[in-house]
Amino acid sequence: MTEYDVIVVGAGPAGSIAAYECAKRNLDTILIEKFVLPREKPCGGAVMFRGLKVINGNLPTEIIEQKIYGLKFQIPSSSSTVEFVSDKLIGITVFRNKFDEFLARRAEDAGVILMEDSRVVSAQVSEHSACVKLENGADIRGLFLIGADGVNSVISRSLGLRPKRKDLTRHGLGMESDFYVGEEGVAKGTDNNPHILSIQPLKGKLGYGWVFPKREHLAIGIAGPGIDILPLRPKFYDFCKHIENQANIELVPEKLRTFFLGADGLKHKNVLDRVILVGDAAGFVDPMMGEGIAYAMQSGVFAAQVISDAISANRHDEQYLSKYHNLCHDVFGSSFGMAEWAGPQSSVLVDRLLSKINGHPLAAEIMAKVARGEIGYGDIPATALRLLPRELPRLLRSKIRSYIT
């Protein structure tokens, strides 16, 4: 039986990037995907600049739906909004079927064996290798295994890294769809600025909704803690009705998709002997905003780096592979920690804090730094303090002007 250096399960952004990076390091790599590509994936499709950096921004223009320069938040206690717009690109929107297929084919072009239409049903690790079993009974063996099979990861459950069943009320849940509205509808749905992501708290709940512009579609969804957001369908329709009234457009969903958000990454173990979990399988999702594509891509790179180093060092043990956990901790820790704290009070923060700094260039600059991966959420207070002296003359001028006029 062929033995690969690395088996990667799941051709989402995490798996395809991990596989590509392994192939680039001359490792024999197989990428196994349960569907035929392109496949659907519930997602708003906003890829932050941090993720684009992983592929050096090399993306065919037809995959880019909109370039994104800012964020807009609805203030919970009023009908007004706060907006932060940067002159720097903070991300793009995409259709996940096209974006994910591009990344998988890119890995294939780099030498990865891409095996589509092949569902992995279990995984095992022995002293000498890691092995996955496919639905058709075939076994695939490798020196290392990367579990990139998303939020319901078979790899993580099969190897005891996550519980077998999830309690729906204790997890992030949601519903979303793409709505074809034409370019005119996108303009109406975005107040004539299709380069801004809009986020709105759900009335009286911890959840939030989003409207993300594409070229001729709006991606609209709601998410929140299961306990707050069930039953999903009526809450989703309420939110869509609200957007229809606000923008004076008609929304006909193409396909409703429900989903889990599993954001427990840095608290759980994500490595074992010969095994690393990446992306959603590892729970690397921002617990406040549900953003995970960029973390998936970055974690794919870290996994490939550590496995390549482990092979050079003739190691495969959990202790060596925990370098991966440390890398993720260093890069994602500040954002996940702050987001976890801020998530439950996000509507208060939008109300009391963001409304006070609406449109301020310093706030927009800091937002852009986070989206571009220059700082994490946890670095926001220190960055604001560092940049404030530079901004003081401008702040004073605008205060004085507001007294005069």
Ligand SMILES: Cc1cc2nc3c(=O)[nH]c(=O)nc-3n(C[C@H](O)[C@H](O)[C@H](O)COP(=O)(O)OP(=O)(O)OC[C@H]3O[C@@H](n4cnc5c(N)ncnc54)[C@H](O)[C@@H]3O)c2cc1C
């Ligand atoms: C509704 C919703 C909206 C979101 N919006 C955004 C957003 O706008 N921006 C953002 O950054 N993040 C967003 N996220 C999060 C983002 O979608 C995920 O973080 C991201 O897809 C994680 O990538 P991944 O490669 O780890 O997993 P996935 O993209 O889920 O890929 C996993 C792959 O593994 C395959 N697979 C699964 N099981 C098996 C198996 N047994 N055998 C073989 N293959 C298997 C799947 O088919 C899939 O292709 C959103 C999430 C949801 C649910």
